[in-house]
Amino acid sequence: MTEAAAPLHAAxxxxxxxADAWRRLKANRAAVVSAVYLVLMALAxxxxxxxxxxxxxxxxxxxxxxxxxxxxxxxxxEIDGALAEALRxxxxxxxxxxxxxxxxxxxxASTRPIDPRIGRYLDRSSSFEGAQVxxxxxxxxxxxxxxxxxxxxFLFGTDNTGRDLLTRTLVAGRVSLAIGLLAGFVAVTIxxxxxxxxxxxxxxxxxxxxxxxxVLYSLPFIFLVIMLVVFLGRNFMLMFLAVGAVLWLDMARIxxxxxxxxxxxEYVQAAQALGVSPFGILWxxxxxxxxGPVAVYMTLLVPQVIILESFLSYLGLGVQEPLSSWGVLIxxxxxxxxxxxxxxxxxSIFLTSTLFALNFLGDGLRDALDPRDR
Amino acid sequence: MISYALRRLVTAVPTxxxxxxxxxFLMRLAPGGPFxxxxxLNPTVKENLDRLYRLDEPLWRQYLDYxxxxxxxxxxxxxxxxxxxxxxLFRVGLPVSxxxxxxxLTLALLLGTLLGVVAALRQNRPTDYAVTALATxxxxxxxxxxxxxxxxxxxxxxxxxxxxxxxxxxxxxxxGPVVVLALPQIAIVARLMRASMIExxxxxxxxxxxxxGLSDLTVIVRHALRGAVLPVVSYAGPAAAAxxxxxxxxxxxxxxxxxxxxxxDAALNRDYTLVMGTxxxxxVFVIVFNLVVDLLYAVIDPRxxxx
Numbered sequence: 315m316t317e318a319a320a321p322l323h324a325a326x327x328x329x330x331x332x333a334d335a336w337r338r339l340k341a342n343r344a345a346v347v348s349a350v351y352l353v354l355m356a357l358a359x360x361x362x363x364x365x366x367x368x369x370x371x372x373x374x375x376x377x378x379x380x381x382x383x384x385x386x387x388x389x390x391x392e393i394d395g396a397l398a399e400a401l402r403x404x405x406x407x408x409x410x411x412x413x414x415x416x417x418x419x420x421x422x423a424s425t426r427p428i429d430p431r432i433g434r435y436l437d438r439s440s441s442f443e444g445a446q447v448x449x450x451x452x453x454x455x456x457x458x459x460x461x462x463x464x465x466x467x468f469l470f471g472t473d474n475t476g477r478d479l480l481t482r483t484l485v486a487g488r489v490s491l492a493i494g495l496l497a498g499f500v501a502v503t504i505x506x507x508x509x510x511x512x513x514x515x516x517x518x519x520x521x522x523x524x525x526x527x528x529v530l531y532s533l534p535f536i537f538l539v540i541m542l543v544v545f546l547g548r549n550f551m552l553m554f555l556a557v558g559a560v561l562w563l564d565m566a567r568i569x570x571x572x573x574x575x576x577x578x579x580e581y582v583q584a585a586q587a588l589g590v591s592p593f594g595i596l597w598x599x600x601x602x603x604x605x606g607p608v609a610v611y612m613t614l615l616v617p618q619v620i621i622l623e624s625f626l627s628y629l630g631l632g633v634q635e636p637l638s639s640w641g642v643l644i645x646x647x648x649x650x651x652x653x654x655x656x657x658x659x660x661x662s663i664f665l666t667s668t669l670f671a672l673n674f675l676g677d678g679l680r681d682a683l684d685p686r687d688r
Numbered sequence: 689m690i691s692y693a694l695r696r697l698v699t700a701v702p703t704x705x706x707x708x709x710x711x712x713f714l715m716r717l718a719p720g721g722p723f724x725x726x727x728x729l730n731p732t733v734k735e736n737l738d739r740l741y742r743l744d745e746p747l748w749r750q751y752l753d754y755x756x757x758x759x760x761x762x763x764x765x766x767x768x769x770x771x772x773x774x775x776x777l778f779r780v781g782l783p784v785s786x787x788x789x790x791x792x793l794t795l796a797l798l799l800g801t802l803l804g805v806v807a808a809l810r811q812n813r814p815t816d817y818a819v820t821a822l823a824t825x826x827x828x829x830x831x832x833x834x835x836x837x838x839x840x841x842x843x844x845x846x847x848x849x850x851x852x853x854x855x856x857x858x859x860x861x862x863x864g865p866v867v868v869l870a871l872p873q874i875a876i877v878a879r880l881m882r883a884s885m886i887e888x889x890x891x892x893x894x895x896x897x898x899x900x901g902l903s904d905l906t907v908i909v910r911h912a913l914r915g916a917v918l919p920v921v922s923y924a925g926p927a928a929a930a931x932x933x934x935x936x937x938x939x940x941x942x943x944x945x946x947x948x949x950x951x952x953d954a955a956l957n958r959d960y961t962l963v964m965g966t967x968x969x970x971x972v973f974v975i976v977f978n979l980v981v982d983l984l985y986a987v988i989d990p991r992x993x994x995x
Contacts, residue, residue, distance in 0.1 A: 529706065529710065532703065532706070532707055532971075533707060533710060533711065533714075533967075534951070534966075534967060534970050534971075536936070536951060536952070537711065537951065537955065537963075537966075537967060540951070540952060540955040540956070541714055541715065541718060541955065544718045544719075544955060544956070545717075545718055545719075617828075621830050624830065624832065625830070625832060625937070628832045628937065629936065629952055631952075631956075641832070644832060644833060644836070645832070647836065648832070648835075648836035648839075648941065651836055651839060651840045651844060652844055652851075655840055655844075658836050658837070658840065662833045662837065665830070665833065666828065666829050666830075666833060669828045669829070669830075670824070670825075670828050673824065673828055
């Protein structure tokens with residue numbers, strides 16, 4: 315091509331499959347909104363816990379099963395109980411307390427002289443900090459303390475042991491999304507390599523490889539998963555492999571079908587004639603040409619993995635405390651619905667909305683990559 | 689057709705054999721045993737238990753014994769529920785699971801088909817969008833979310849139904865499990881039905897029927913629906929097998945004494961005979977319903993012949 319001819323050709327340059335698909339995907343509003351939502355969800359889960367002001371393992375004994383609220387705790391009606399609880403350990407009686415903005419003043423009394431270091435007991439409570447003694451009665455049997463209220467916000471409320479549900483939901487989201495992506499990736503990798511090899515080599519190799527897939531298909535799916543969990547123990551990292559290792563069967567079948575067609579294409583025959591090794595052909599020609607359906611299937615696989623992981627966690631076979639996943643939180647929420655329904659509702663919203671977004675994105679990708687199948 | 693069915697049942701035996709063999713050895717490869725988990729179990733007691741259940745024999749002997757007993761219809765004793773045989777457990781639990789599953793399946797097939805047909809007839813209109821939205825929601829929201837939400841809304845807030853329990857099979861106790869089981873199936877059936885009905889409505893034979901001046905109802909029910917229902921029929925086979933053998937989530941959330949939990953519990957407790965029993969029961973259901981589907985196919989679509 316001469317330099318002068320280049321601009322002419324560029325004007326009518328064909329769009330590649332991927333550019334074309336990208337254009338169609340951008341035109342699909344549901345898919346774009348879903349993609350943006352998923353990115354925001356992932357960012358919120360990865361970075362959100364840094365900004366909630368709580369660690370996902372921090373236990374606030376004063377705030378067990380606190381309902382969700384925008385206001386900062388402790389509420390006036392909670393101070394009384396928190397004071398009584400903190401001072402009971404100091405073996406003194408609060409006789410009166412007043413609130414001045416963010417501080418409280420409390421007068422305590424006892425039958426024995428009170429140690430002025432008593433403020434420590436208030437500091438230890440999750441409701442107060444910076445306690446100081448303002449005045450001591452001459453007989454030493456009563457004194458007045460001033461302490462700052464330790465402000466806590468629990469937008470999603472707290473769980474059974476007094477941990478912030480918002481932080482826990484976000485951290486759980488990390489686990490669920492990471493498992494979804496990684497197990498999806500494991501399943502796709504195994505499935506693509508296996509299916510491409512079976513389809514490309516064909517004949518007896520194909521026959522043997524696909525009969526193996528059929529055998530695995532015929533076993534009850536949940537049995538396979540449970541056996542894997544039993545083998546591997548309840549190990550968080552191995553869960554990825556277990557789940558991924560079970561879900562590759564569909565992928566292998568899809569890719570095999572593609573590979574069977576691709577191996578009869580002229581460019582594959584040309585590569586064979588040029589003496590390219592079978593693995594070179596697989597890697598350079600067969601696998602790249604199966605990636606369209608693979609991309610579609612992967613987006614539909616990720617929600618399946620997330621559901622499966624949640625299901626296993628729901629049964630108590632998945633992620634273990636103190637880590638959690640959306641499935642774990644939903645299972646705990648389901649046990650607490652009479653007294654604390656927010657424990658069920660918030661994780662359910664997170665899980666369900668993510669699944670919806672993944673489905674819409676998957677549908678969008680399918681329409682974009684395979685316009686025949688509308 | 690009868691000889692075809694018999695032939696299919698005979699060829700099911702090797703399939704069943706392969707499934708049983710793989711499951712048997714796969715399960716035995718897992719570490720631990722039915723009596724190795726109880727803490728503080730006296731070694732002599734464990735030895736005696738192992739001898740009683742012949743777990744001390746070589747694996748291949750146990751395997752052959754199991755196959756022999758199975759051939760005589762003996763599923764063996766349950767290790768973790770020593771008062772029951774596996775057959776007892778299924779005799780008690782299976783009717784419960786089958787009853788709920790059958791109700792859910794019927795509901796799903798009727799409602800799903802109806803919704804799918806209506807959506808196809810009103811394609812790209814509000815009714816269609818409503819059905820599609822419902823179908824997306826039904827197939828996306830997992831059962832373990834729907835079930836507790838149902839309890840929260842209908843049992844705890846509105847107090848229309850009991851929260852959980854079987855209640856001796858009272859109708860109000862069954863509503864929740866059946867609806868929760870049916871929802872995802874309704875969604876999938878509606879989706880399948882809508883897609884195939886849209887295709888059927890544009891096909892030549894339906895156009896011909898219309899041109900002959902047949903009424904809308906006749907065209908839809910007798911001509912379009914008959915062909916369009918085939919994908920639903922082939923989906924219904926595996927779905928029926930799955931529904932009738934119980935659901936872990938639904939049965940544990942609603943405290944239903946069915947067989948759904950057996951699999952998980954038995955595998956975790958290494959209750960070998962109960963695991964094997966569950967595998968066999970599920971496999972038989974799958975094989976039988978796939979056969980039923982193939983036979984139904986021939987009834988519905990005369991082009992399909994089983995000679």
